[in-house]
Amino acid sequence: MPDEKGPDHSRRKERSRRAILAATRALVAEEAYEKVTVEAIAARAGVGKQTIYRRWPSKSAVVFAAVLALSMDEDADGQSVALPDTGDLEADLKLVMRATAEEFAAPSFDRLIRALNTEIANDAALAAEYREKLAQPLEEAKKARLRSAQEVGQLDADADLDLVLEVLYAPLFQRWLHRSGPLTAGYADSLVDATLRAFGP
Structure with missing residues (x-):
């Protein structure tokens, strides 16, 4: 049997994460924020809502993760931030x-x-x-x-x-x-x- 914790499993988790964050950004852009639910995010991302709750405790946490990933160019972990320095x-x-x-x-x-x-x-x-x-x-x-x-x-x-x-x-x-x-x-x-x-x- 394939190792559930191997590379394929990690890739699936990463695809799900990106899909969830993209779905969150899309729904917040389309709907009044109070109408956006974890259930709606899960449906848009094509995952079960428990997949979201295993990673984030609340809608607000998912929204923050979506902003963080966007600000860090979809790679929030360990990425340094730098401003341009041309000398001017x-x-x-x-x-x-x-x-x-x-x-x-x-x-x-x-x-x-x-x-x-x-x-x-x-x-x-x-x-x-x-x-x-x-x-x-x-x-x-x-x-x-x-x-x-x-x-x-x-x-x-x-x-x-x-x-x-x-x-x-x-x-x-x-x-x-x-x-x-x-x-x-x-x-x-x-x-x-x-x-x-x-x-x-």
């Missing part, structure tokens, strides 16, 4: 901020992130996991790029990097959260310009 801080930040604005403006991503934020606001354990697995690694990657800019004199050597990131990202998040204006490339560029004026050498 302004160009690199504008590239990243434009991509961020475009991502948040995309309807499918918008609904997925709003769903995740709804769960985080009401689930302290999920908020802690989000911080550990997604927010903190991204922040450390951003700080690493800012430190390299400090080393070559493109950023104030005494700048508080946490504050730099807040000035850079918080207005974009606020505009997205409150739907108070368009998330355009021009807006992303203006945030970079303002941040560099505030924290330049």
